Amino acid sequence: MKNWIKAAAAAAVGIALSASAASAAWDKVVVATEGAYPPFNFVDKDGNLQGFDVDFTKELCKTAGVECEIVAQDWDGIIPGLLAKKFDAIIAQMSITEERKRSIDFTNYYCTTPAVFVGKDGMKIEAYKDGKVMEDALDGMVIGVQRSTTHANFLEDNFPNAEIRMYDTQDNALLDLTAGRIDATLADSGVLLEWVNSDAGKGYSFVSDTFAPVEWFGEGAGIGIRKEDQDLKELFNKALAEMLANGSYEKLNKKYFETINLHPR
């Protein structure tokens, strides 16, 4: 019996030691990004990696107290590269999905482009407020949305009294919006922001708050890490929480997107 306790104690010490050894091993982390997804990550004309993801990574590593090297990696090879230990983390707007979770692990989500309604200037739609769906907010309206998207599901499941038109592409929905054949469209705010600011979108603007409830739009993008590196996951999660608390995340968010909240939950 005593032997058994001894063995357990020795094992516990061993685990504690190896854990501290591992965290000590993370004074340098190699982070991969795609470098082809502006404004989140891209290569500028001098050949340097730029974008929200890159700035976020620098800030995250500073907060976590680790030295980081950022490398570019083609999208197709980004998960294999992580598993082959070419780098230790992926910060490249990678959505957290069940399928990817089979091979790699993710931190908490660090970014999501929430959904937003776009309509004529001066309009106001409050379909999602204080974490609740306002089921009568769209009554009698004609709303356009791209087929086969989470946005389409959200509209169809929650607003029985609205007419939902499903388009093949978001561009066609926007065409019909300018023709006045639909009253508003719901889509990814990152996509719509570009359109609203373009000539084609003159007279139209965001007419709702941005929102991204998990049950409809998924968890968002997380930092991809190897399954065995649970200590790195903890390290990043802690640093992320700190960034959100001390306002440095918000500052970065504002730098890239004035009107879109990238971390709404």
Next chain:
Amino acid sequence: MFEDLIYVLGKYHSWLIQGLGLTLQLLLISVIFGSALAIPLAICRTSKKVWVQAVPFSFIYVFRGTPLIAQLFMMYYGVGQLIANIDGIQDSWMWSYLRDPYWYCLFTFVLNTAAYVAEIMRGGINNVPSGEIEAARACGMTPATTYRRIIFPRMWQIIWPAYTNDVIFTLKATSLASTVTMMELTGAARKIVARTALPYEAFISAGIIYLIIVYVLTFGFKGVEKYLRRNEVRQANKKPSVKIGAQA
């Protein structure tokens, strides 16, 4: 596979039924109005005067010569946008119709069907035995009466199999309506795929419904064909009875 099929049908059958309703509606209206419009087109097309022929010829040429999906987009996004830009139109009572994709779809399908059917009818009219027309003239029938009593009945007899084929073609063409936001049968299936990620189950369900429609259509059209050819059948039945009589 079967479990998934039962799941799809159990949960989303109401979408398929709604889609079926819209598909049948589009088909019925396209065929009826398309065929009605095809009659004057076909008559003009058989005229010997070039100026009478010109309009139906160019109409038929354009609608048979371009893809239906291009026509649909042209009508919905092209004509639709032009109409939307007319001053004051968005405030008028007509706007609730003009903003609706339904009417653009129907209009395109009717014109497209008219073009194809008119061409089939032209063939039918040209193939009415000239002896019968001459006989009618000799009896003192006016051209209108000749059409009513001789040419049209004969034409329907001749074109019926091709016409049946065209109706089935129109049925399938209605599936394009989902590209301009109309949720007919194919649109419903695509919506189910988006929800369930079960493409086979959804499209097989829709496919089976199409097959059933085609089966009912061919059955009905076969019945009409029998009716149209009742004289030939009567004559065909007579011949052997005469032979048997001769042998006896």
